[in-house]
Every structure is written in C-alpha cells, then in structure tokens.
Amino acid sequence: GAVVSQHPSWVICKSGTSVKIECRSLDFQATTMFWYRQFPKQSLMLMATSNEGSKATYEQGVEKDKFLINHASLTLSTLTVTSAHPEDSSFYICSARDPAGTSGRAYTDTQYFGPGTRLTVL
C-alpha cells in the first residue's frame, strides 16, 4: 500500500517542553491529513483534519493552541504538542488521503496510516 511515515517513532520529553511530530506521504500527494490520538487499550480519537494550505479543523474538545497543526505542503503535516504535560502522553497516529489516486492504488477514498508516534511526557 501507499506509504505514510511518521517521525519520530517515539519521543520522551520533560513536562513543559514542546514536541513536533511529522507525518509524510512518501509516494502520493495528500491534500488532507488526519491526526488521531490513542490512549492505551482504547480506540483512535480524531483530533483534527489538516488541509494543505489552510487552517486545520479541530474536533470538539481538542485545544487548538495546544496541538498546533501545520500542513505546509502536499506531502507533509506536522503536529506540535506545546507545553506538554504527562496527560498528553499517548500514541499519536496520522493518516493521509490520496484523493487524486496519484499513488495508483485502487481506492482513492482510503486513508493510509502512519506507524504512529509514542509520546511520553515525564
């Protein structure tokens, strides 16, 4: 399938610092990317929809100023967790949509998920 990468795969930081997570679509252009958060033994919760060249759309209850999203190009979206606290520790997963089918895969309405980034805030 199409490849979506995330960097870093894991990060440990001190409380109060900011952490940036990158999501890249490697072989297709993603006008839309999504950011999810997953707590242990729970499902994925959509945090925000990231649109290239415009502001992200955040889900209810997600703080815009705390989770900064930048989708500066068709292949890169970043999530910055600002002033991280231990309760922000979670597994963050991005996904990317290939609306134009540039990857050549059969489905253009399938999301391709990154491998996730595990954030631990001490």
Next chain:
Amino acid sequence: SQQGEEDPQALSIQEGENATMNCSYKTSINNLQWYRQNSGRGLVHLILIRSNEREKHSGRLRVTLDTSKKSSSLLITASRAADTASYFCATVSKGFKTIFGAGTRLFVKA
C-alpha cells in the same frame, strides 16, 4: 461520543475457529473499513465496503454491511495465532471524516 460501538470488547478463541466481530454506527456513511492493530503498533487496513455493498470477501475475511441497521460484521475464518490483535471498524462519512469504533481485542490460542 465520537466512537462507534463494537462487540464483543474482547474475544478469545482456539486456533481454527471462526471469529466474528460486530460494529454499529450512528450516522450515514460513504463506506466502512476494518483495520487491525497489533499491540502498540500502527494500523493495517483490512477491507473496505462501500455503502451500496452488502458483503465483501478478502481471503479469510468476510465483511457484511447492513445500512438499514447501521451495522457491520467482520468474520475471520479458520483463525490463526497470528490473527491475535485489536480490530477496529471505521466509518467514513461526508468530508471524509472517519470515526473509529471502540475495537475488539481478539486472542487466538494456539
């Protein structure tokens, strides 16, 4: 709540048996997808079924969709120990918004 519902929450079966997981959702959808996630890992896309389809097969997987009941089921036949994972349904609706179900944790005993 953002999440759809899945049942059972956990399922333990013997290798060779079939496993059935159910998913219910609340809104109208464009399609429904099933994913697998091994512990602490990323998601693996299993199968997509469109809103105008009723059944889909892929290898040992069989998915049904009943839009009138807003429900779907995933059947894994002849299960293997390697099928042990969490399984999530995800509904995709207008604007490509994707909502995940709560998930079913499947444990296949060798």
